Amino acid sequence: MKIVRTVEEVRQAVRTWKAEGKTIGLVPTMGYLHEGHKSLIDRAVAENDHVVVSIFVNPIQFGPAEDLETYPRDLEKDSELCQTAGASLIFHPDPSQMYSPTFSSFINMSTLTGGLCGKTRPSHFQGVCTVVGKLFNIVEPNKAYFGQKDAQQLAVIRHMVEDLNFNLEIVGCPIVREADGLAKSSRNSYLSKDERKAALVLSQSLAIAQKMINEGERDTGKLTLAMTKHIENEPLAKIDYIEFVDWKTLEPVGLIDRPVLNAIAVYIGKTRLIDNHIYE
Structure with a gap:
């Protein structure tokens, strides 16, 4: 497995693989990898000849008061996980490699991004779509893998790929949880012992x-309550949002009568965590 830091190095590797008729999977990450990320890499390795894992803390998807500078980073540990999982290459660029001093082109979306996490993070999905679009152009994968834990991101990326005719398949992968049910997240490392509980x-x-839905409840107002x-x-929890939305449009719904995403965001102390369940 190689670690490369420039766009040209990635493109050279991809050109070589494609000349050999090989398929390529991409797993975009911001690093500090855990079992959830490994599940994405495992699936990509199973379905492709070569797998590229991008590790890049993308500055343009963080708001002014968010945790860009303190976001956890550990390239050595990440490299070990990627090696074990069977990745072929890690793309770990500096921000200057992705965004030149004159950079001024962004991917915006007029639907799907205004609610849920987009409500309190108005520039977040512009940053996500822009960096993911760049990665798709750089790596030119056959398939790209995203976790369901970031369900809104998954829906947004699928829509962007459809709108802009990117020539690849988006593969959504299930949430990976701790034994006690907490969804795996790089930001879990911020939690104290009491906050973790x-x-x-x-x-x-x-x-x-x-449980309520299994017993027949369909009113999302009662479920939300x-x-x-x-x-x-x-006492340590503060709700950002609890939403039931149409899984295709991400518009709020009053009844569970179609595929629905139940998404939540909660502050535990100062750490904002997200989780969800999809009813299909």
Whole structure:
């Protein structure tokens, strides 16, 4: 496995592989990899001849008051995980390699990005779409792999690929959880012992909604109320949003009568965590 830092090095490797008739999978990440990322790499390795893992903390998807400078980084540990999983190449560019001093071209979307995480992070998905679009152009993969934990991101990327005719397949992969139900996240490393325990209210509240739906409840207002009550019982938790939205349009729904995404964002102390469940 190689680690490269320039666009030209990636393109040279891809040209060689494609000349040999090989298929290429891409796993875009911001690093500090965990078992959730490994599950993406594992699937990519199983479905492609070569796998590129990008490790890049993308500055343009962070807001002014967000954790760009403190976002966890550990390239040595990430490299070991990628090597073990069978990746062929890590692309780890400096920001200057991705964004020149005169950079001024962005990918915007007029649907899907205004609600959920986009409501409080207005520039986030512009940054995500722009960097992912650049990675697609640089790597030219046959398939790219994204986790369902970032469900809105997955929906946005699929829509962007359709709109802009990118010649690749987007593969969504299931959420990977800790034994107690907490969704794997690089930001879990921010949590103190007490906050780590408190963070279980995310998966617990989703489970409450699932149980109610399994028992026949379809009113999203009643489901939201039950989830809200559970989370508000935890002193360290502060709700950002609890939403039930159409899984295709991401527009709010009043009834579970179609494929629906139940997405939540909750602050545990100062750390913002997200989780979701999709009813299909």
